[in-house]
Amino acid sequence: MTSVVLEFSGGLELLVDGKKRLEQEVPDKLTLGGLIGWIRSNLIKERHELFSQGQRIRPGVLVLINDVDWELEGKETYNLSSGDCISFISTLHGG
Amino acid sequence: MKSPWGELQELKGASTAQEEENGVRQAFSNDVLERYSRQMLLLRFGVEGQKRLSQKSVLVIGAGGLGCPAAMYLASAGVGRLGLLDRGDSVDRSNLHRQIGHTDASVGADKCLSLRDSLMRINPGSSICTLSTGITAKFALQLILPFDIVLDCTDNVESRYIISDACAALRKPLVSGSAIGFEGQLSVYCDSEESPCYRCIFPSPPPPDCVGSCDTAGVLGPVPGVIGTMQAVEALKLAAEIEGAEVCSRRMVLYDGLSCETRVIRLRSRSKTCRACGNPEDSSQRIVNPAEFDYGSFTLAGSCATPQSTDQGRLRATALLDKGRLKDALCIDVRPKEQFDMCSIGGFQNIPITKLSKELITIQNRVGDKEIILICRRGVDSATAVSMMRKAGIENATDVIGGLDAWRQECNPEFPTY
Numbered sequence: 001m002t003s004v005v006l007e008f009s010g011g012l013e014l015l016v017d018g019k020k021r022l023e024q025e026v027p028d029k030l031t032l033g034g035l036i037g038w039i040r041s042n043l044i045k046e047r048h049e050l051f052s053q054g055q056r057i058r059p060g061v062l063v064l065i066n067d068v069d070w071e072l073e074g075k076e077t078y079n080l081s082s083g084d085c086i087s088f089i090s091t092l093h094g095g
Numbered sequence: 096m097k098s099p100w101g102e103l104q105e106l107k108g109a110s111t112a113q114e115e116e117n118g119v120r121q122a123f124s125n126d127v128l129e130r131y132s133r134q135m136l137l138l139r140f141g142v143e144g145q146k147r148l149s150q151k152s153v154l155v156i157g158a159g160g161l162g163c164p165a166a167m168y169l170a171s172a173g174v175g176r177l178g179l180l181d182r183g184d185s186v187d188r189s190n191l192h193r194q195i196g197h198t199d200a201s202v203g204a205d206k207c208l209s210l211r212d213s214l215m216r217i218n219p220g221s222s223i224c225t226l227s228t229g230i231t232a233k234f235a236l237q238l239i240l241p242f243d244i245v246l247d248c249t250d251n252v253e254s255r256y257i258i259s260d261a262c263a264a265l266r267k268p269l270v271s272g273s274a275i276g277f278e279g280q281l282s283v284y285c286d287s288e289e290s291p292c293y294r295c296i297f298p299s300p301p302p303p304d305c306v307g308s309c310d311t312a313g314v315l316g317p318v319p320g321v322i323g324t325m326q327a328v329e330a331l332k333l334a335a336e337i338e339g340a341e342v343c344s345r346r347m348v349l350y351d352g353l354s355c356e357t358r359v360i361r362l363r364s365r366s367k368t369c370r371a372c373g374n375p376e377d378s379s380q381r382i383v384n385p386a387e388f389d390y391g392s393f394t395l396a397g398s399c400a401t402p403q404s405t406d407q408g409r410l411r412a413t414a415l416l417d418k419g420r421l422k423d424a425l426c427i428d429v430r431p432k433e434q435f436d437m438c439s440i441g442g443f444q445n446i447p448i449t450k451l452s453k454e455l456i457t458i459q460n461r462v463g464d465k466e467i468i469l470i471c472r473r474g475v476d477s478a479t480a481v482s483m484m485r486k487a488g489i490e491n492a493t494d495v496i497g498g499l500d501a502w503r504q505e506c507n508p509e510f511p512t513y
Contacts, residue, residue: 011305
């Protein structure tokens with residue numbers, strides 16, 4: 001197993017019992033797309049569509065790999081390493 | 096096309112005093128020197144910063160929780176011209192805990208005019224123009240064109256795309272803020288060649304049912320205050336062209352008031368294939384003018400909401416006046432606990448919709464052949480709850496059309512508004 005830190009904010013934490021930060025063991029050799037599918041199946045109990053469609057994150061969620069926009073790191077194809085911090089941030093619209 | 100703002104006077108800049116009057120040489124009039132002295136004392140700001148600021152115009156879109164503090168700081172600092180744009184909402188008492196430019200005396204007044212009055216009280220020399228129309232795709236370019244810097248202080252997805260697309264088309268710096276609950280976000284778009292627009296970062300809108308609002312999800316008043324104030328800081332850096340200042344572009348500030356944590360994350364650069372500020376492969380996809388783009392369909396795409404059921408079999412609020420019926424039924428209010436605790440109809444028990452699926456078996460065992468009456472704030476969640484129950488085999492459930500809002504309007508005007 002690989003040990004990673006998962007962060008949820010902007011309301012996404014409500015999908016994982018209000019937890020904003022999880023230290024989590026996940027299967028080895030996952031890509032980030034694979035991780036999204038794994039989270040959907042293993043951590044999220046209901047309203048799965050608010051997180052992703054399969055391995056595709058829903059629009060309006062920023063994904064960060066160690067505090068950097070995943071767009072700069074290969075998005076779903078990024079290979080997870082032990083100790084990585086992956087953040088899922090829903091954008092806010094209120095004002 | 097004629098500007099929706101009408102004829103705007105040329106920006107004169109802060110009044111400069113005559114040189115060498117009575118043997119005194121001064122950069123500005125006494126009033127200006129005194130009013131803005133504390134920011135002019137700043138090493139990187141000085142007299143030149145004040146001059147530049149007084150020759151710039153800033154448009155604040157949204158006169159709410161973000162727009163109030165942002166506009167108050169900008170007017171206080173002596174921005175040359177301030178534009179206020181809001182969709183014509185009037186001030187509501189439930190706005191006052193966060194929209195600090197409005198007062199109890201202005202409840203019911205137009206938000207733009209109420210905020211303008213506050214700004215004029217702070218700085219009577221301000222030049223402020225207002226339009227109570229909101230940003231619309233049709234006039235977006237004309238509304239933004241006369242201004243040097245734009246602040247997005249709105250509260251909805253559609254406006255955010257319209258404003259960003261217009262700023263991308265005109266290459267106007269856009270200071271974008273948002274807040275809800277205990278959290279806020281801030282970023283600056285379109286301020287340089289490499290700087291992305293909002294659409295570069297979010298090419299597709301979120302499904303509408305994923306979008307919370309302060310109205311339903313709640314918000315801690317100072318949280319939009321923090322973000323609106325940071326928007327003013329960014330706008331002042333841009334307007335005064337403060338030397339060495341680094342604008343929050345290609346970055347996003349995430350503020351979490353609950354944990355008191357602030358993070359700054361690094362964002363991608365401008366996207367070459369962005370529909371608003373790049374060159375998409377299919378050039379017909381390029382948005383040149385927001386007036387030609389259908390924002391309604393765009394932001395509704397991807398909705399995972401179930402289509403609204405018909406009102407057949409649902410109750411009018413007036414049915415709740417039948418006390419005997421209520422007594423015999425199992426009455427469930429599916430709003431969040433926080434709302435139920437504020438006010439509810441006697442005889443209703445609270446099972447929030449988020450907890451309903453876990454309770455279905457208990458309900459089924461308890462209800463027998465009793466009727467189940469469900470209610471919520473506006474009649475949307477209660478309809479969803481009815482269909483959840485039907486799927487679980489509970490047939491005798493119904494709900495109230497229009498929810499507690501309808502109950503207040505049709506039966507009991509004393510029921511609190513919140």
